[in-house]
Structures are given as structure tokens and as C-alpha cells.
Amino acid sequence: MDTNLSYIAERLTELTAIPSPTGYTKHATDYLVETLTGLGYTPEVSNKGNVLVELDGQGKPLVLASHVDTLxxxxxxxxxxxxxxxxxxxxxxxxxxxxxxxxxxxxxxxxxxxxxxxxxxxxxxxxxxxxxxxxxxxxxxxxxxxxxxxxxxxxxxxxxxxxxDPRTTITESGYIKSRFLDDKLSASVLLGLARAVAAGEVALARKVSLLFTVYEEVGHGGSVVPADTQDMISVDMGCVGADLGCTERMVSICAKDSGGPYNYDIVSELAACAKANGLDYAIDVYPHYGSDVEATLTAGFDIRHGLIGPGVYASHNYERSHMDGVRNTFELLRAYVAQ
CATH class of the missing domain: 2.40.30.40 (Peptidase M42, domain 2)
Structure with missing residues (x-):
């Protein structure tokens, strides 16, 4: 397992061990602040408890959002x-x-x-x-x-x-089994991206910020973002199930969920980026799903929006994913913010 994936796996194990049902998330956000500060960043905590950190870059501000509140x-x-x-x-x-x-x-x-x-x-x-x-x-x-x-x-x-209890385990074959992979798996992926940027492994082609929200499970986690935001991508769990193309070993790009279609150009850009970098991906429609970025739109922000994430099976259950899905998601984000 390469350095980035090992780092993500370690953060996942630590994050899932921190209880953070919606409304009781301070210990999880304290962990995020400590981790990001240790990487050399200056994260900010909002009144409602969201954690925002600017990674680097100039122009075309992009926010990547995940949530650390759980069921x-x-x-x-x-x-x-x-x-x-x-x-x-x-x-x-x-x-x-x-x-x-x-x-x-x-x-x-x-x-x-x-x-x-x-x-x-x-x-x-x-x-x-x-x-x-x-x-x-x-x-x-x-x-x-x-x-x-x-x-x-x-x-x-x-x-x-x-x-x-999360009961987190990662098998030798790469399968990840745990409660709350929605969305602590993608939160760990974003921490992995922050580490890679801090280490000089990723050159950002635009201003990129990470937003970790704490009320996604009840619908208003992403209701406030920086005023200059132009694009926002929710990095949440990708759905795996009947009539869907994504597997646990892929990165899912959502074209539509219960809130309607995602921005056509963003979806197309993400798919083209995944294809150009040889990543295993699927474009899917999630019939019963809502994301942070839809709360942002509902709040009145004029942004383009998207949704991606590693394939997760058995959502809102004892969930399962795979390190290949993590790798494909991380590599898609790394390539997308550099183009």
C-alpha cells in the first residue's frame, strides 16, 4: 500500500473510533483541527462546528466537502x-x-x-x-x-x-468494513489530499479549500461556504446496488440524486478526468440520496456542483468498501485539482 493510501487508512481507523452522531461532533472536529494543524494548515471552525481549511492555489475557488457527523x-x-x-x-x-x-x-x-x-x-x-x-x-x-x-x-x-460501535476492519485483500464509512471514508480521503498538497506532491491549479461538515445527516451541513466559491464537490459515499454501475473498487460520479441533476459540465469534467487518468469509475444515478452541496444550493449560493465518492455497499448499515475505491477517488481528486 503506498504512502497516501496508508495515511488514509490510518485516518479512517482513528476517525471511526471517535463517536460523532449528528449533534455530538466536537471530538471529531477537534481531531480534524489537530490533524490539519499538524500538516501546517490553519483550519477554522464555524459557529455550527464545520471545519474549513484553505489548502493553496489561486483563482476559480473550489470547495471539496465531506461530513464527519454520522447516524x-x-x-x-x-x-x-x-x-x-x-x-x-x-x-x-x-x-x-x-x-x-x-x-x-x-x-x-x-x-x-x-x-x-x-x-x-x-x-x-x-x-x-x-x-x-x-x-x-x-x-x-x-x-x-x-x-x-x-x-x-x-x-x-x-x-x-x-x-x-463502528467495528472497523481492513482486510489483507483491501476490503474495508465499518459503520460510518458514510462519510468518514471520504473525510479521510480529503485528509490524504491535504497531506499530499502539504508534501508538495500535488500542484494546485486553482484555489482549493476543504470543508468538513457536521450536520449533513439532517440536511444542512453545507448550507454555508466561502462567499467566493465557484465550484463545490461533495466527496461522500458512492452508491453500490441494484441498477448501478459502481462497485466497491471504483470511484462513483453522481449524475442525479433525489435533489435532481448535478451540474452537467462538472460531471462531464470529472468523468473525462477519470478516463484520461485510467481510473476505474462509473457515472450513476442515486434514487434515494441527498448531499451537502445541495444544501449549499438551497441556501442560495451561485455555484456549479458535483458529487463523487468511493463505492460503498450497504449504506446506513454495517458498510463495506475497498482500498481500490479509495485509490480511484483520491487519484481523481488529485488529478482534478491539478488541471
Whole structure:
């Protein structure tokens, strides 16, 4: 594995280990600031928590955006039996979390491990299968509690954050398996690009800034960008699934998602760049998807917009990608910002 890919893999492992469900992202943004500062940059943190850093270059300002907020949950209430009733953060799918280990983060800084289960998970007890929907899910703390008062005495209360365990692993064959590859994988790719620019491996042909957002999963992460922005590309997960050309080993270029078509010229430029550099790519349409850059457009910014990312299978689940998809995405970005 070359230096850039090794660096990206290391950043991914570190980033996914930092809990950051939407609304609880400070530890992740602190990590970004520390990492970017260590590379010689001067990142800025906005009031809402987004991290912006200018890499270098002059003219035709381009923003590359990824997000570090993830799916997760929040304590809705403490039940009479001491278990926690959750409410979702973002487009979380409870059927994918049934049986998942988790951590509860209280407002006074305490953490408790636990497990997410439906209200009757035992095959040897249940008369009927319980549907895995939010109203039937609960968090069992790994503490000796059996009443509401005992749970409250731990400092647990409504509004506390529930973060699922990421279970990140990279196999010898290059497969990446983890929760929250959406979008910590592409955030790591952008950190890899920042490292390559700082090391003098990439000569920027235009002004390039990176934007790491913290409210993408709820729709307004990219609502504010620098006023001089002309082009913006969301670097998020590429979709893999039925009727799509992308695989986990490719870079996906999105032509249209649920918010409509992406800028025709940007899509064409990205595809031409990928082809010219011999990269494995696909142009696809994502039927159920929205990105940061669409929030930017909705906010009224006059920009050209695009969306790319490494192919990720089983989105909003325990996701899977491949280092080849990372390489193709990184190389496309490196070539695009230099042309």
C-alpha cells in the first residue's frame, strides 16, 4: 500500500473510533483541527462546528466537502425498567442495529456501554417476532439497573447521545468494513489530499479549500461556504446496488440524486478526468440520496456542483468498501485539482 493510501487508512481507523452522531461532533472536529494543524494548515471552525481549511492555489475557488457527523441515536426517555427508549439521529435503520453494542454519552461527560435490542429478542421466549422499528427498540445499559431511578442515578437522561460501535476492519485483500464509512471514508480521503498538497506532491491549479461538515445527516451541513466559491464537490459515499454501475473498487460520479441533476459540465469534467487518468469509475444515478452541496444550493449560493465518492455497499448499515475505491477517488481528486 503506498504512502497516501496508508495515511488514509490510518485516518479512517482513528476517525471511526471517535463517536460523532449528528449533534455530538466536537471530538471529531477537534481531531480534524489537530490533524490539519499538524500538516501546517490553519483550519477554522464555524459557529455550527464545520471545519474549513484553505489548502493553496489561486483563482476559480473550489470547495471539496465531506461530513464527519454520522447516524446514531439519542435517549428519548428512561423506561420504568431502567432501559432506554431511543430516538433516531439521521436516517438510522433500527433493523441494522438490533444486537449492536453501543456507548451512551451523558451531558456531564460520563460514558456507559450497552447493547441495542428489540423488546423481545430471545428466540426461546418470544411467541412472535418483534418488528425492528424504533418504538420496539431499547438500549440495555451494561450496569446493574432494573428501575428508572437506578438509571437516572447514573446521570443518564433524555437527550443523551447513543453511538453505535463502528467495528472497523481492513482486510489483507483491501476490503474495508465499518459503520460510518458514510462519510468518514471520504473525510479521510480529503485528509490524504491535504497531506499530499502539504508534501508538495500535488500542484494546485486553482484555489482549493476543504470543508468538513457536521450536520449533513439532517440536511444542512453545507448550507454555508466561502462567499467566493465557484465550484463545490461533495466527496461522500458512492452508491453500490441494484441498477448501478459502481462497485466497491471504483470511484462513483453522481449524475442525479433525489435533489435532481448535478451540474452537467462538472460531471462531464470529472468523468473525462477519470478516463484520461485510467481510473476505474462509473457515472450513476442515486434514487434515494441527498448531499451537502445541495444544501449549499438551497441556501442560495451561485455555484456549479458535483458529487463523487468511493463505492460503498450497504449504506446506513454495517458498510463495506475497498482500498481500490479509495485509490480511484483520491487519484481523481488529485488529478482534478491539478488541471
Amino acid at each position: 446514531g441515536a439519542m435517549v428519548r426517555s428512561v423506561k420504568d425498567n431502567g432501559r432506554l427508549r431511543p430516538t433516531t439521529l439521521g436516517g438510522h435503520q433500527w433493523r441494522t442495529a438490533d444486537g449492536e453494542n453501543c456507548t451512551v454519552h451523558t451531558r456531564d461527560g460520563r460514558t456507559y456501554t450497552g447493547v441495542v435490542l428489540n423488546t423481545e429478542p430471545s428466540t426461546h421466549v418470544a411467541d412472535e417476532k418483534v418488528e425492528q422499528v424504533e418504538k420496539n427498540m431499547e438500549v440495555l445499559l451494561d450496569e446493574n439497573v432494573s428501575t428508572k431511578d437506578e438509571a437516572l442515578a447514573l446521570g443518564v437522561q433524555a437527550g443523551d447521545i447513543i453511538a453505535m
